[in-house]
Amino acid sequence: MRLWDGESGALLGEPYRGHEGAAWTLTSVLMPTESGFPESPWIVSGGIDGRIHLWHPLTAESSQIMATEGGPVRGLCPLRIDKDESAQGGDLVASAGSDGVIRVWNPASGDLVGTLHGHIGAVRHLATLPLPADSGTVRSAGLSSLIVSAGSDGTVRTWDVGDMTPVGPPLTGHIGTVFGACGFTVAARPVWDSAVWIASAGGDATVRVWHVTQREAPVGQGMQTDDPIYSLAVVDEDTHDGGLKPSVITGSASGAVTVWDPGCGRVLAELGHVMAGPIHALCPLPRERGTSPGFAAGAEDGAIHFWSLDGHHHRTITAAHDGQVHGLAVVNAPSKADPARQMALLVSAGGDGLLKVWDLGRPDSEPLTIEAHQGPAVSVAAVPAPGSGSLVASGGADGLVRVWDAVDGRSVMSPGRGHIGTVNSVSTIPAPARSSPEAPYTWLVSCGSDRTVRLWDVASGEEVLEPLQGHTGPVFAADCFTEPSGENRLATVGGDGTVRLWDLARADQEPHQILAHVGEVHAIRSLARGTSGVGTPLLVTAGDDSVVRLFDPTRTEPVGDPLSPRAVVSLHSDAQMVDSTAEYVVRADGSLAVWRPEDARLTRIPAPLNVAHLASLSGDLGQQPGTASPLEPVHAIVSTNGTTVFQRRGSEEISAARRITDRAPTSILSWPERPARLLFGLATGEVGIWEPAQEHPLVRAHNGPVTSLARIKHIGASGVLVSAGDDGKLRMWNPTTLAPMSEPLQAHPGRIWSLAVANTSRRLLTSGSDGSVRIWHLEHDAFQQIGILTGHSGDVHPLATFSLPDGRDAVLTGGHDGTIKAWNIDAEVCLTTMFLGMPIHALGAVADAGDESAHRFVTVGTSRGIISATFSLGPTGPTPSSAATQVSLSVRSRSR
Structure with a gap:
């Protein structure tokens, strides 16, 4: 200076x-x-x-x-x-x-x-x-x-x-x-x-x-109002191999219910504004093996609705409470009339101050009513305790924490007094092994509007620790998670927008803090087995900014991008279907649209609900005679449940829906040499083939979800299939028989996000969660790393290859750090960087300007919609005049 x-x-x-x-x-x-x-x-x-x-x-x-x-x-x-x-x-x-x-x-x-x-x-x-x-x-x-x-x-x-x-x-x-x-x-x-x-x-x-005081923008585009998320629930669903895969359910301020796949960020079911007013209560329901998982939701008008995970509405208990349903919990208890029968009881907490206990096995029976609180009963939770499976805790606007027997309604704990103001939530956590030999099996956790978290002995109603203080606003919710070491930890969220992680055996130490959301955080749940049913526990949070976020509590950092219905899942370019500048857009809410950057138009395409992937096919797809030429290009539109609909240009269906797999595909690829073939990857780590009137077995490929597939056409007579996984490995397969052609290679230390093939040199590129892009030469049975591109400060997600003016290969990389970088693959140097300031989910095909200039166009998919970007390259890279890359932001797509 x-x-x-x-x-x-x-x-x-x-x-x-x-x-x-x-x-x-x-x-x-x-x-x-x-x-x-x-x-x-x-x-x-x-x-x-x-x-x-x-x-x-x-x-x-x-x-x-x-x-x-x-x-x-x-x-x-x-x-x-x-x-x-x-x-x-x-x-x-x-x-x-x-x-x-x-x-x-x-x-x-x-x-x-x-x-x-x-x-x-x-x-x-x-x-x-x-x-x-x-x-x-x-x-x-x-x-x-x-x-x-x-x-x-x-x-x-x-x-x-x-x-x-x-x-x-x-x-x-x-x-x-x-x-x-x-x-x-x-x-x-x-x-x-x-x-x-x-x-x-x-x-x-x-x-x-x-x-400053009116908080409004008098010029330009007006402020947009988001739909805050007030409640969360996690439902485990059976997988093909007998495991469990979690789904996340959210309830919003406007009465919308959304079911998410946290592994890929897609919306599995969107129920829309199905209830009047905000949804503060969601609860997974018990089920017998082989039946569809379900959940209950509490409405502002006092009703309780029952849904299956696929969005099917089963029944409604109208006027369950005289006032809003604030909390729901399921407890299991033996029947007094028949001790051999195990009852599943749903306990609801209402604005009328009551708890009501509903026997889910007898839908027509009258509920047990418990006069729980003076003022609204705000929260309820099941309390596991030795010798009794029927205890339930409640918290109220009167500042009290109480525990009840859900079978007979009697109070089993002296009211916990300590909070000043409303008890926003109650939950439980196993007592730390180091706390004392006399510690109870379970501690009760209460979160208050007084910015404190308190822990209680269920037997005595006494606090077991000094109040946990650290949040600078109301504390709204808590949940526990287990670290790989086996230690239990407590996670809390609040009005200060943070997640705080507490070691209760060392409660005098400052908690770890994660800045989680813009605005208040209303709900938190743990995914005990990670997003694919196994692996590191994750925390799921939701709040006023209308997004769902995943966090790894062991590293106190976000995992992937926030889940939002506006997020662009993928972009698909196909000059055969429409003009080459258009992009097909798949969004997280399952909608399909066409984006034309030249006039900033986004046109929704009628398609099945919950679209997951898009591919282009031709050939004999088994359509009805006379409806389409066998070689006419069509779209294969794949839904999140594995059903596929084939559509011609103009969005006309040419055949009935086909089921290509009984699970949600995580990746999909067409094969031009076999124009009626689809290859797909699954969250279970398997790879499969679909062809009309033919059956192919699934092949185990990866430990964890298959994240990307690529076609390498220069190897062998029909090319080879390359798969990449959440396990960071690469594998080669015969595209006809799915016989393995290489040993698994640990290509990245963490997840591989995307695969791409260089235009002229046929090199394979991989992007990973380690922030790098790696360049590979492929032999017939092996991968050889020949280069690496580093410069992003976080995960690198999408890749888009293109050619420089002198014909050499280049690639665009999109990062979770909010930047897009253009690279010369041969020199392994970054040519230019575009700063967009939000995670990049997808990149379309890179197109020339068509005016003999060095300008390039690319469509960018983000967590907020679509952006059209331009950048300029000289003969071998950026010209001196284009050192400051131009980025043109045209319009943001909307999810509804």
């Missing part, structure tokens, strides 16, 4: 040296002098090394160094303090880190004053926000300005640093990263009625203007 005279342009003093790496941001603060006032200006710098330096402006000496421990410092701004509130005078300084935390410092002492949490991902910019003198309660005592922050999560936020709290909800509307924001005042008529505004600039090529 250097200091210059602004008038003469002369260099003043010596260079400022001290950062290890680049210095990314600068500001100035007023520091108290030895005599007190007036203050003198000092320079503050933040760098890639995560350090903040305080510099004397003329001597270039650093008198204070503050380490953020939050990664590179991306933003700094001063906080002016009124002199009557600061005996020493001087400023505070706020810093923004790559970890999403805003920290406030006293630069004179180097002390950390406080922290602000809310952004998910890096905070890209900070600025002071001036307020008029008559701003009233919005303005904190002692501060003459607030601050505004812009983040890679697409939000703009304002903060009151006086009490370390946000001012109002986040400003949402940008698509992708917001790179900058500033505040300004506008003098109105009359002049004393001045207004304060915020301007923000995003990677979506828009500038938005917001009113």
